[in-house]
Amino acid sequence: MARKPSMGLKASRAIGNTFGHILLVLISIIWIAPFVFIVLQSLRVETTAQVGYLLPKKIGFDNFMFLFSPDCNFMTWYFNTFIISLAVAVLQTIMILMMAYTLSRFRFKSRKALMNIMLILGMFPGFLTMVVLYQVLKLLNLTQGNAVGGLILVSVASSGMGYYVCKGFFDTIPKSLDEAARVDGATRFQVFYKIIMPLAKPIIIYTILTAFMGPWGDFIFARYIAFGEPSGYNVAVGLWSWLTQDQINNHYTHFCAGGVLVAVPVIVLFMFLQKYYVEGVTGGAVKG
Amino acid sequence: MKRLDSLEYLRLNKWQRFVYKITLFFVSIPGFFKNVGIKIGLFFKKIGLGIANFFKNIVLYFIHGDWKTKVSYVVMGFGSIARGQWLRGLLFLALEVVFILYIVFFGGQYLAQLGTLGTKAAVIETVVIGGIEVTVTKYYDNSFKILLYGVLSIFFIIAILYTWYLNIKQNHISEQIIKERKKLVSTKDDLRALVDEDFYKTMLSLPAIGITVFTILPIVFMVLVAFTNFDKNHQPPQNLFGWVGLTNFNQLFTWNTGGGASFGGTFGEILLWTLIWAFFATFTNYFLGMMVAMLINKKGIRLKKLWRTILVFSIAIPQFISLLYVSKMFSADGFINGLIMNMGGQRIPFWTNQWYARVTVIIINIWIGIPYLMLITTGILMNIPADLYESAKIDGASPAQQYFKITLPYMLFITGPYLLTSFTGNMNNFNVIFLLTGGGPTDINLYGGAGHTDLLITWLYSLTVDDTNYKLAAVIGILIFIVVALLSTIVYNVIPSTKNEEDFQ
Known part of the structure; x- marks a missing residue:
């Protein structure tokens, strides 16, 4: 008698689990499908325009060949983006670390005021100042053909304002460690370099990863300052220019092929460092 | 509205609790604005006191200071150099020189035009060069640059005022230390402090400059643009734009x-x-x-x-x-x-x-x-x-x-x-x-x-x-x-x- 209800429970649990698995398979399909579609279309040879069917009638690597051909700017765009990404990943990380460490470890007079100012500045929409930044970069001769330098400068200069996640992590490292080292005669710089940095490895990797991934999708500002000069485009701007009304029929499949080439390295990197990304994102959300 | 204690609250049914919470929320809003008002008031009081203190100290330090301090009012850093703190002194002095050069050769002209944002637009002229008539556009005032460099100059002036004050205060502190027959902070100590107790200054300087130039300055500029007529009919360098007050905001109410x-x-x-x-x-x-x-x-x-x-x-x-x-x-x-x-x-x-x-x-x-x-x-x-x-x-x-x-x-x-x-x-x-x-x-x-x-x-x-x-x-x-x-x-x-x-x- 006592077993019967437990059997019923088991059965309903089994049904629930089966249903759960079916749902998860459906979800996976929905999330993966567009990427499978992009790959399929990048291999389509018969026409470069959009079509109403999925499977290519003729498969080949023509679209990729086009990207590598000398009369296509794609390689320039790719190289530009890569340079920007590397520079931003290094410099932005340094800026953020400096800011986060200082605000987490030092108690100086204007600290609260500084944090409030940055909070308030963050409430202004980012594109508001686009015109000014463009003009400033133009004065420095860092627009259009030289947009790469301009983009690096702008992404790095104000990046100290994105210190929140990093500071949240530093706050969890016990201060007694700092004090112990200080008693042993270490300077503040040594404390930062020899104690905090090694302990903060996960969050540093997270910072580098997000900084590196940012420029691959940066599009709005990049388009504005490289305006009309394809040699200064990054991949996002370049690929976008292929999807405008008058270009889409000639370049739709090229866009897909380019998208694949952009996504693959980023995905590989991301999958390797996934653990750190999850840590950073979760930490950032919980601390607000 | 009467606030319930926890026992009274537990006696309510679900619906009453819900109503209670909602009313509590709306009742708390006026109190919230009152608090914000008080906070803003306190903030301005603090700033006011700070400014009053600033002027009081300037006068007091001058009256009680020795001749080195008095010279420092004009030549920044003089007192520090004279007392052997040459690094601080030279930095102060260098800043003053840079500032004067900046205002005289660059910032001053833009600052002077900030009130009008320029009065002379570009003119298309016909010039005869070697017997051939050529049309040339001659550019005069550029409102964009006037506003941008004007704001930059104001930033610079505020910064230099603050440094000037620091320089005076520095002199005052040094006098105090000498009076007590203690040792002044040497240049070597200054340099060491930058990687130790003052490490935060080293660390913050670069991000702070970046944020000031690439975030604060542009934001201030754009906020000011909201009070001008800067649009496609007023594009520098061909055309001027100028102050229009609240006209743009009034447009919000044109339904x-x-x-x-x-x-x-x-x-x-x-x-x-x-x-x-x-x-x-x-x-x-x-x-x-x-x-x-x-x-x-x-x-x-x-x-x-x-x-x-x-x-x-x-x-x-x-x-x-x-x-x-x-x-x-x-x-x-x-x-x-x-x-x-x-x-x-x-x-x-x-x-x-x-x-x-x-x-x-x-x-x-x-x-x-x-x-x-x-x-x-x-x-x-x-x-x-x-x-x-x-x-x-x-x-x-x-x-x-x-x-x-x-x-x-x-x-x-x-x-x-x-x-x-x-x-x-x-x-x-x-x-x-x-x-x-x-x-x-x-x-x-x-x-x-x-x-x-x-x-x-x-x-x-x-x-x-x-x-x-x-x-x-x-x-x-x-x-x-x-x-x-x-x-x-x-x-x-x-x-x-x-x-x-x-x-x-």
């Missing part, structure tokens, strides 16, 4: 211009849609993402890691690729409509009908957002103490009851601040809207080429880039700031979950 599209009406409509969008984008993602996370966390579900990896995979792909692709997928001759047509159906106007477009962007945003929310909530869900659920089960609580009594309150408590930032983030969610619809479908009844899915931020963008209507873009930017700031302060101050940190510990 009817006799048939044409009014700025005020369009602003109202776009603001409304921005708030609706932010609401749906935040909460659909939040709840659906949490559900997916719970489903994967559920006991008996296998391959947990695989499901998570598949969702995370979609985060790794740059948004401009996935969003542009999906946008084309739903376009009039895209894949989805092709499929529908092949099956003998009618084309669905995903991007050309305003209601279809609005619903579609919200749904596609769910597709974008769920993986993030899944990641964020997974960890938090696992942190909920399991014994809470055990005892709930023993008491006979259904899964739904467990969710609403344990999971949801816990989640809301932990992620309350995140919900706020994600709401304001969605208000400014440029990527999703711009890459999917570009703000469209556009409507001639909307001002400045705005469309029905335009958020304030995308509208600001198209006003800047397509219309070069900088003055109105600046107005919208300021208004976005005001909305975000108001929302943030109200939510942080009124909602209790950000204060009662001990509730779940």
